[in-house]
Amino acid sequence: VTDAMAEAGVAKLDLLFELENAAWYEASLVLGTDITAAVEQLRALDGILMVDYNYQVRTADLGDYTEIPADLLGNPRVTDQWYLKTCGIFEGMNTVSTPGGSSSVIVAVIDTGVDYDHQDLAGNIWTNQAETPDNGIDDDNNGYIDDYYGVNLVNGYGSGDDDNGHGTHVAGIIGAVNGNGIGVCGIAGGTGKGGTGYGEGDGVRLMSCQIMEGGISSNTSASVKAFVYAADNGAHIAQCSFGYNANYESDFDYFSNYRVEYYAIKYFMDKERFQKNEERLGRDLIIDGP
Numbered sequence: 001v002t003d004a005m006a007e008a009g010v011a012k013l014d015l016l017f018e019l020e021n022a023a024w025y026e027a028s029l030v031l032g033t034d035i036t037a038a039v040e041q042l043r044a045l046d047g048i049l050m051v052d053y054n055y056q057v058r059t060a061d062l063g064d065y066t067e068i069p070a071d072l073l074g075n076p077r078v079t080d081q082w083y084l085k086t087c088g089i090f091e092g093m094n095t096v097s098t099p100g101g102s103s104s105v106i107v108a109v110i111d112t113g114v115d116y117d118h119q120d121l122a123g124n125i126w127t128n129q130a131e132t133p134d135n136g137i138d139d140d141n142n143g144y145i146d147d148y149y150g151v152n153l154v155n156g157y158g159s160g161d162d163d164n165g166h167g168t169h170v171a172g173i174i175g176a177v178n179g180n181g182i183g184v185c186g187i188a189g190g191t192g193k194g195g196t197g198y199g200e201g202d203g204v205r206l207m208s209c210q211i212m213e214g215g216i217s218s219n220t221s222a223s224v225k226a227f228v229y230a231a232d233n234g235a236h237i238a239q240c241s242f243g244y245n246a247n248y249e250s251d252f253d254y255f256s257n258y259r260v261e262y263y264a265i266k267y268f269m270d271k272e273r274f275q276k277n278e279e280r281l282g283r284d285l286i287i288d289g290p
Contacts, residue, residue, distance in 0.1 A: 008041035009038040013028075014026045016228070019263065019267070026221045052260045055258065077184045083173075100191045106204070108229075112213075114161070114167050115161065116150065122197070122201075123199070124176075124189060124204060125198050126199065131146065133159070143156065145157045153211050166241070174187055174189075179192025188203055209230055220260060223240070226238075238265075
């Protein structure tokens with residue numbers, strides 16, 4: 001923290017993530033600091049390219065359900081899953097080569113966490129093989145302790161176990177185990193022919209990235225950390241069922257108001273694209289352009 005930053009009210013800086021020629025930090029302000037005035041002062045300083053507010057995020061509305069036919073894969077609560085019919089997912093499952101999803105695909109669920117012990121999810125849960133669960137040690141030196149089934153990005157400790165239910169609901173939509181006679185059907189939950197232990201199913205792998213704890217609100221810095229963690233741990237897709245009290249009407253409005261999250265998403269997309277090309281070609285690639 002420089003003297004000029006301190007004059008604006010900055011008490012400390014915490015690194016969020018680094019880009020090729022810059023880095024994003026989370027600034028903690030002295031209690032009582034006028035946030036708007038501090039942002040304007042910091043934006044005027046040499047060496048600072050951008051300053052964003054740490055906006056509050058909250059879970060999205062689950063909406064109302066309508067009934068659909070109960071004849072898919074033997075899961076009793078499929079009648080609650082109106083979107084399987086109305087969004088064309090039934091038909092789509094018949095047109096793809098791997099209709100149940102693939103265990104080689106990792107989906108980061110950025111939400112309130114995921115109940116990784118849930119009997120309808122455990123088979124498709126991602127695990128961090130470089131970490132030993134519940135030993136109180138950051139085995140892989142990534143800054144997070146015991147992030148084995150996922151990560152708690154609120155306090156940096158634990159696997160992101162859901163304490164609200166929203167994230168588990170979302171994870172079930174994505175990858176609840178299919179054909180097991182219980183619960184719901186996951187859009188990419190596999191066939192139910194895999195094992196029932198953690199990560200033994202044949203559906204997509206669900207990575208819990210918990211950004212909300214003890215409620216349904218969080219902030220931008222937590223979502224940024226989630227995108228970076230997901231990218232660094234091989235996720236191919238990031239699922240984000242949360243939003244902002246915002247009035248932006250275009251991509252430019254979003255970029256103008258949420259630059260740090262924009263760059264975190266770009267970090268995720270660039271890394272995922274690199275992995276995808278490397279996997280397809282079997283060699284290292286240098287990727288240019290957006």
